[in-house]
Amino acid sequence: MTTTTPAAALHGRDMLLRGELTRVPLVADGIPPVDLTAKPPPGRHVELATRWGPLWLHLRETPGASPTAPTAVHLHGLAGSSTNWTDLAGLLAVRLRSIALDLPGFGRSEPPAGFTFTRQANAHVVIRFLEQLDARPVHLSGNSFGAAVAIEVAALRPDLITSLTLISPAMPDLRPNPWRLSDPRIALAMLPMVGGATRRQLAAVPPADRAVQLMRLCFADPDAVPPHRLAEAVAEFEERAVLPWAGPALGRTTRELVHSWLVPPGRSLWHRLPEIIAPALVVWGSDDRVVTVRKAPRAAALLPRGRLLVLPRTGHVAQMERPQMVARAVLGLVGADSW
Numbered sequence: 001m002t003t004t005t006p007a008a009a010l011h012g013r014d015m016l017l018r019g020e021l022t023r024v025p026l027v028a029d030g031i032p033p034v035d036l037t038a039k040p041p042p043g044r045h046v047e048l049a050t051r052w053g054p055l056w057l058h059l060r061e062t063p064g065a066s067p068t069a070p071t072a073v074h075l076h077g078l079a080g081s082s083t084n085w086t087d088l089a090g091l092l093a094v095r096l097r098s099i100a101l102d103l104p105g106f107g108r109s110e111p112p113a114g115f116t117f118t119r120q121a122n123a124h125v126v127i128r129f130l131e132q133l134d135a136r137p138v139h140l141s142g143n144s145f146g147a148a149v150a151i152e153v154a155a156l157r158p159d160l161i162t163s164l165t166l167i168s169p170a171m172p173d174l175r176p177n178p179w180r181l182s183d184p185r186i187a188l189a190m191l192p193m194v195g196g197a198t199r200r201q202l203a204a205v206p207p208a209d210r211a212v213q214l215m216r217l218c219f220a221d222p223d224a225v226p227p228h229r230l231a232e233a234v235a236e237f238e239e240r241a242v243l244p245w246a247g248p249a250l251g252r253t254t255r256e257l258v259h260s261w262l263v264p265p266g267r268s269l270w271h272r273l274p275e276i277i278a279p280a281l282v283v284w285g286s287d288d289r290v291v292t293v294r295k296a297p298r299a300a301a302l303l304p305r306g307r308l309l310v311l312p313r314t315g316h317v318a319q320m321e322r323p324q325m326v327a328r329a330v331l332g333l334v335g336a337d338s339w
Contacts, residue, residue, distance in 0.1 A: 021300055024281065024309045025332035026325075030094050034324055036226045038090050040083040043108060048128045052115050057101060057129060058082065058108035062089035064097035070162070070334070071135045074100040075126065077144025077170070077317070078254060079214055081107030081236060084143065088319040091327035095334060096139065101129065103146065105249025107236075117252040119145070119260060119269070123152035130160045139334055141165035143319060144290065145257055148269055155275040163333050164280040164303075167326070168288050168316050171269055171295045172261035207237035220287035220315040273302035279339035280306045283326055285314030305339050 045056040060082040064070075072092060074085040082100035089098035103122050104111035115121060126149060130136055140161050142150030147169030154161045211233040215222040240246040265271060280303040284296040293310060300308035309329050311322050319326050333339070 021297070021306070022308050022310075024307045024329055025336050026328040027331040027335065028328070031091055031324060031327055031331070032094070034087055035090055036087070036229070038086060040086045040232070041089075043082065043102075045108075046129070046132075048125065048132070050112060050125055050128055052112040055104060055112045055125060056110065057104075057125065059102065060085075060089075060100045062086075062093055062098040062100075064093050064095065069093075069095060069097045070139060071133065072096045072098045072139040072141060072330075073126075073130065073133075074098060074319075075103060075122075075140075075142035075146030075149050076100070076106065077142075077146050077168075078257070079106075079250060080143065080146070080317075083107070083232065083236060084317065084320055087323040088326055088330075091323055092330060095331055097135075099133075101126070103149070105245060105253060110243075110245055111249055116256070117249065118256045119148045119152050122149040123156060126150075126153050127157050127160065130157070136160055137162040139163045139165070139330070141167065141319075141330065142169070143167040143317060145170045145253065148257070148260075151269060151272050151276065154278055154280075155272045158277050161278045164276060164278045165283065165330050165333065166280065166299070167283045167318050168285060168291055169269075169282070169299060170257060170291055171299055173291045173295060174261055207241055208234045210237045217289060218316040219321050220285060220313050221321075224321075270298075270302065273299065273306075274304060276303055276305075278305065279333060279336065281329055281333045282306060282308045283318050283329060284308070284310050285316060285318050285321070286310055286312050287314060288316045290316040307333075307339065 041060045041062050043058050043060045045058050048055045048057050074089065076082065076084045082102045085098065085100040089100060092098055102109040104115050104125055105117060130138060137160050140150050140154060147166040150164060150166065151169065154164045211230060215225050215230065215233065219225060260269065282296060282300040284293045286293055296308055296310055300306040311318055311325055314322050
């Protein structure tokens with residue numbers, strides 16, 4: 001059963017939208033309660049042939065309830081990993097098999113030598129993965145930088161995509177506000193004169209403090225994060241701390257993302273959205289501090305078959321903070337007769 005709801009959390013005169021854009025089918029039945037005790041599924045590596053040479057891409061798979069369930073592929077954001085999709089993948093399992101990837105330089109995917117860390121380079125890797133996947137086309141979803149990569153994939157290879165879900169996509173947003181960062185010193189780390197010393201200071205921040213900083217930035221209510229989820233995040237930061245490529249990869253990917261916001265309009269990520277032919281869902285948190293929710297209506301409206309769902313009291317990682325609502329929306333998209 002599905003219901004249809006307007007995006008009730010839209011606020012501000014510039015977000016008073018009408019018509020079909022905010023009418024999002026939501027699955028009402030069959031989704032279990034969120035199991036916050038669930039552990040991330042075990043990971044494995046698959047070898048990909050890329051333009052930079054072999055890449056051992058790490059992924060985590062959540063089987064669907066049926067062996068013939070369609071496949072969903074999930075792409076995380078900056079400083080994230082495949083574990084960001086644990087709760088959502090568990091809920092989607094009633095209808096979908098989920099595969100969450102560690103993009104190159106994140107999680108346990110070591111980037112190949114010469115990898116450029118742009119959204120286009122990451123899209124190339126995702127396309128290579130999808131080309132050798134046993135089941136395609138797929139339902140592709142991404143969060144933040146991962147959503148920017150998903151946009152590129154969907155525009156370049158529509159044959160590989162059945163539907164597209166974008167959760168707080170990293171659309172160009174150049175507000176000069178250091179509080180959009182997990183640590184305001186990150187802005188200094190990109191400057192030529194003081195960047196080296198600042199990066200060394202940031203590297204010295206204990207993993208537990210980094211995890212807490214990230215939760216405070218990305219969640220509207222970080223105090224609601226279950227203690228064991230925070231412990232998992234701390235353990236993941238501790239693991240990254242000993243990987244020699246993890247810190248540089250985060251820095252390079254961040255710089256490439258910001259640089260992509262400064263290109264001429266014809267090369268902008270905004271220019272890609274009208275090229276996407278798949279039915280698409282844009283999900284945004286009303287309290288997103290990383291990329292403003294004011295970008296949401298334009299993003300959804302530029303998608304030829306786009307719909308918009310804005311969630312109240314939600315931050316930058318809706319799939320982690322509101323997994324049940326996101327699951328209802330994703331399954332509504334998957335099951336919609338027309339979009």
